[in-house]
Amino acid sequence: MVLTNRLERFLKKELVERTSKATDGFYKLSFNDLSISFFKGELKISGVSFTPDPATFHLWESKDSLPDIYINAKVGTIGFRGVNLTWRWNFKRLHFQSFEIKSPEIHLFSPFYANHTAAEIKHSKSKTLYEIISPYINVLSVRTLNLENASIFYTVQNSSTPIIYALNNVSFHGYGFWLDSLSSTNGKLLYCDNFDFKTNRPQTLLTNNDFLLQTDSIALDTQDSIIYIKDIRILPQEKLWNERKQKPDNFLLANIHDIEAKGVFFKRKHALNYLEAHSFNISNPDIEAFNLVNEKSGSNKDSTDIAKTDSIVQALSLYDIISPVLHSVSIHQVSVNDAHLNYSQSKHQFKDIYQVDNFSFRGNEFLIDSLSFEKYDLGYFRSFSFNASGINGMMPAHNYHFQIENMMLNTETKHFQINKVKLNPISTNTHKDYISGQIDSVGLNGLFYKKGTNLSILNMGKLTIVRPQLTFKWYQKKKILPPQSSKAQFNIKNIYKQLGSFTNQVVLDKIKITEGRFEYINIVNDSTKTDEIISPFDLELTGVYIDNIKQKYNLKDIYFQTKDIKIPLDNGFYFLNIGTLKLKQSQLILDSLHLVSPYPKMEFAYKQPQHKDWFDVKIGNISLTDIDIPHYFTHNQLKIGNLKIKDVLLQNFKNKKIYVEPHIVPMVYSFIQKAPVLFTIGNADIKNFSVIYEELEKKGTLPGKIYFTDMNGHFAGLTNIISSNNQYIRLDANGKLMGQGYFAATWKLPVDSLNDRFLLHAQMDSLNLTALNEIITPLVSAEIKSGWTNGFSFNMDASSKGGEIELQFPYRNLKVSLQKEKNGEIHSNAFLSGLANLLLRDNNPSHPEKADSKLRYINMYIERDPYHSTFNYLWQLLRPAVAASVGVSKTEQDVAKGISSFFGKVKRFFEGEKKKFEEHEEKREHK
Numbered sequence: 001m002v003l004t005n006r007l008e009r010f011l012k013k014e015l016v017e018r019t020s021k022a023t024d025g026f027y028k029l030s031f032n033d034l035s036i037s038f039f040k041g042e043l044k045i046s047g048v049s050f051t052p053d054p055a056t057f058h059l060w061e062s063k064d065s066l067p068d069i070y071i072n073a074k075v076g077t078i079g080f081r082g083v084n085l086t087w088r089w090n091f092k093r094l095h096f097q098s099f100e101i102k103s104p105e106i107h108l109f110s111p112f113y114a115n116h117t118a119a120e121i122k123h124s125k126s127k128t129l130y131e132i133i134s135p136y137i138n139v140l141s142v143r144t145l146n147l148e149n150a151s152i153f154y155t156v157q158n159s160s161t162p163i164i165y166a167l168n169n170v171s172f173h174g175y176g177f178w179l180d181s182l183s184s185t186n187g188k189l190l191y192c193d194n195f196d197f198k199t200n201r202p203q204t205l206l207t208n209n210d211f212l213l214q215t216d217s218i219a220l221d222t223q224d225s226i227i228y229i230k231d232i233r234i235l236p237q238e239k240l241w242n243e244r245k246q247k248p249d250n251f252l253l254a255n256i257h258d259i260e261a262k263g264v265f266f267k268r269k270h271a272l273n274y275l276e277a278h279s280f281n282i283s284n285p286d287i288e289a290f291n292l293v294n295e296k297s298g299s300n301k302d303s304t305d306i307a308k309t310d311s312i313v314q315a316l317s318l319y320d321i322i323s324p325v326l327h328s329v330s331i332h333q334v335s336v337n338d339a340h341l342n343y344s345q346s347k348h349q350f351k352d353i354y355q356v357d358n359f360s361f362r363g364n365e366f367l368i369d370s371l372s373f374e375k376y377d378l379g380y381f382r383s384f385s386f387n388a389s390g391i392n393g394m395m396p397a398h399n400y401h402f403q404i405e406n407m408m409l410n411t412e413t414k415h416f417q418i419n420k421v422k423l424n425p426i427s428t429n430t431h432k433d434y435i436s437g438q439i440d441s442v443g444l445n446g447l448f449y450k451k452g453t454n455l456s457i458l459n460m461g462k463l464t465i466v467r468p469q470l471t472f473k474w475y476q477k478k479k480i481l482p483p484q485s486s487k488a489q490f491n492i493k494n495i496y497k498q499l500g501s502f503t504n505q506v507v508l509d510k511i512k513i514t515e516g517r518f519e520y521i522n523i524v525n526d527s528t529k530t531d532e533i534i535s536p537f538d539l540e541l542t543g544v545y546i547d548n549i550k551q552k553y554n555l556k557d558i559y560f561q562t563k564d565i566k567i568p569l570d571n572g573f574y575f576l577n578i579g580t581l582k583l584k585q586s587q588l589i590l591d592s593l594h595l596v597s598p599y600p601k602m603e604f605a606y607k608q609p610q611h612k613d614w615f616d617v618k619i620g621n622i623s624l625t626d627i628d629i630p631h632y633f634t635h636n637q638l639k640i641g642n643l644k645i646k647d648v649l650l651q652n653f654k655n656k657k658i659y660v661e662p663h664i665v666p667m668v669y670s671f672i673q674k675a676p677v678l679f680t681i682g683n684a685d686i687k688n689f690s691v692i693y694e695e696l697e698k699k700g701t702l703p704g705k706i707y708f709t710d711m712n713g714h715f716a717g718l719t720n721i722i723s724s725n726n727q728y729i730r731l732d733a734n735g736k737l738m739g740q741g742y743f744a745a746t747w748k749l750p751v752d753s754l755n756d757r758f759l760l761h762a763q764m765d766s767l768n769l770t771a772l773n774e775i776i777t778p779l780v781s782a783e784i785k786s787g788w789t790n791g792f793s794f795n796m797d798a799s800s801k802g803g804e805i806e807l808q809f810p811y812r813n814l815k816v817s818l819q820k821e822k823n824g825e826i827h828s829n830a831f832l833s834g835l836a837n838l839l840l841r842d843n844n845p846s847h848p849e850k851a852d853s854k855l856r857y858i859n860m861y862i863e864r865d866p867y868h869s870t871f872n873y874l875w876q877l878l879r880p881a882v883a884a885s886v887g888v889s890k891t892e893q894d895v896a897k898g899i900s901s902f903f904g905k906v907k908r909f910f911e912g913e914k915k916k917f918e919e920h921e922e923k924r925e926h927k
Helices: 002-022 054-062 129-133 238-244 293-297 318-322 492-500 601-607 629-635 668-673 769-780 830-839 870-885 890-896 902-911 915-926
Strands: 027-030 033-037 042-052 070-081 084-087 092-102 105-110 139-156 163-179 194-199 203-207 211-215 217-221 226-236 246-248 250-262 265-269 272-283 286-291 307-309 328-347 350-368 383-395 400-410 415-425 434-445 448-451 456-476 505-524 528-547 552-554 557-569 574-584 587-596 614-627 637-655 678-696 704-719 728-737 741-750 758-768 782-798 802-808 811-822 825-828 857-863
Touching (some): 002 027, 002 033, 238 246, 492 528, 505 557, 601 614, 629 637, 668 870, 728 758, 741 782, 769 782, 769 811, 782 870, 802 870, 811 830
Parallel strands (some): 092 139, 272 328, 456 505
Antiparallel strands (some): 027 042, 033 042, 070 092, 070 105, 163 194, 163 203, 194 217, 211 226, 250 272, 265 272, 328 350, 350 383, 415 434, 434 456, 448 456, 505 528, 528 552, 557 574, 574 587, 587 614, 614 637, 678 704, 704 728, 741 758, 802 857
């Protein structure tokens, strides 16, 4: 008894002193009682307190040198049974049959230094458990280690609310505890062969600024290799947010039925803890995610508003979360079964809600360590797959409701699939644009993602889209719409930006769309409706390459085929109908094109807001071959070998009864020069081209008509790419005027916009001039009674400002008849007709019967009226020369502009203006 009391007194004193010495005075050990039983081999300590010494703690804290982790612990009782001490001169081993700790409350802390970087903080080196006991013993072993009714808390301190890991009232049992010089670096986790712990009481495992992680029960057994957690809950810290008037932008609410890990194995290596498991399964999770960014940004800010605060957990990786306990977690397979997902996003006064009725996930070779996210191309997994069904999205902020029947991805088989996609507006009673439609399926094979240190590449084999049926509806408030291309603002830089957020390069072998249908509907001022329909169509792209760093893209080839296309133009005042369109192997073929207006030509100008001319164009066939598609995507230049256009009928009607505000009209070749795409076409041919031009005078009843038929043309050097000085596009054309006069022409158009010069040469074999009455009689109330020409020709050397014309107009027996209207009927004015025929020269040369009679050649300079088209400009050049050739000089024509006289009548016969003369005639007849 005396020996026992002496030993107890010794241990009470020595344990306190040795603890302080072993921890450099940082920790203070105290206890209420210590008792020893030699006969039973027992040692019992009660009321234990193991806490940092206050004075030492404050000193180390002031020097920013606290340990990485420090402890504050209180224990009800500590009991040792079956004590066996082996004592040799160079070896000491202490063994216990059992080591029991009852009602411990242990707090572990990881300190935070707000004003110092990690490099500046010098933590005191924490001693291992073996370093503490090594001065006294070489080996410590325990057969059974029991921890009953334990509460353990681990606090990671930070600038805001600390992150707290906790276990309350748990029981722990360790088997085969062994501590020696190697145990701290290489050995068992917790120095035990096996261990288990369990609790059937609700737990709050993690607390931070954003959420609470709670469970109902936990069981871990390394001998059975199992971890089981039941009824897991992630609850937002709403009470804390309201108290602080702070709320994160994003937060979660989750309920999980259970989590089970099998094949669990813990190990310790190089003083680090590792967890391995064969499987990790999450069953029946119900997860809701909330995004409040736009809701908060749209609110009025005052003292009662919930302010924006950053989420602590958002900045933490999975490794940051587990690293205080485990250095690495490796799981052969991770699975999520029968999950229900819900995501809410606030957008001002609206809330968009996205739901997934059933979601399942399988991940292979899951790994968390300090390098795993960079090591794997797919984050923490070597491969994974998921299957989602019943996907719904209600987006009132954008007036959309979408549904997806099924979506699946398998990175092992490199396959992605979406089935039955539907998109519809929530309300069609709206004046906002919307899209509606459905897609049967979207499939992607050969999916592979490679994440490198400096370069990431997304490789895809074949993307297949089956039966996309989409309708695009636009509402317009203005009568005049912007150009057609503005309807869908496509900007390739937006694609670079979106793709560049997760990959540097995209390589796609093939994109295939089958049985597609697109319909575009324009509604102007709630009444005018125009439809554009492309249906059905097939599209195939091969060799797609996108470089998001260099912002370049490439395409090897394209195949596109459709029929019965209907495209609205000019706000629905025209429709372009295409019978068939086929683009295949660098060849584009279009058949049966028709530009048609829904309004008759006599009504068109009244209905068109700008009172434009009426057009109608029919084209039998357009063929483009040898299209260099890769060159376009690599050099932004379109190279076409050959262009052929066949069977064209162009009809144009001008209604002068309607006043049109004048505006400057650019030259026709400027549209080629300023085309949005640089292009070059090796050869371009037009065959069987016909043009019918009709014009109705202000007081006319029938339009005058001039037409060209059977025209053929060939373009050489058709391009807007400047390669040399004085570069021209050459057009060689021929055909018939008024179905009779065969003509040939060569027109040279400048390629460079700085070269403001074009050249035109034309000649006609022969023409009966009476054929021109179809255009002359309705416009100027005159008629050519006889006359014919043979060898008509001219040369024009002109610019956009004005030009010089040389004309040769040989003709015979020119006789005219001037007409007047009386009592609603047209009659010949014999007196004026006679005077006109006296004035006009009936032949050129004047005396063709004489060999020395010379042909009258005309050479003059004409300034352009810029308020008319290029083809009207050609008439401005030609008309004065023709008038001079038949006997009315340019000087006489200029004088006649201000005199309503007989000479004005003759001039207007050629220029299509008769208003002043008719007014003069009416006044004279009235007198």
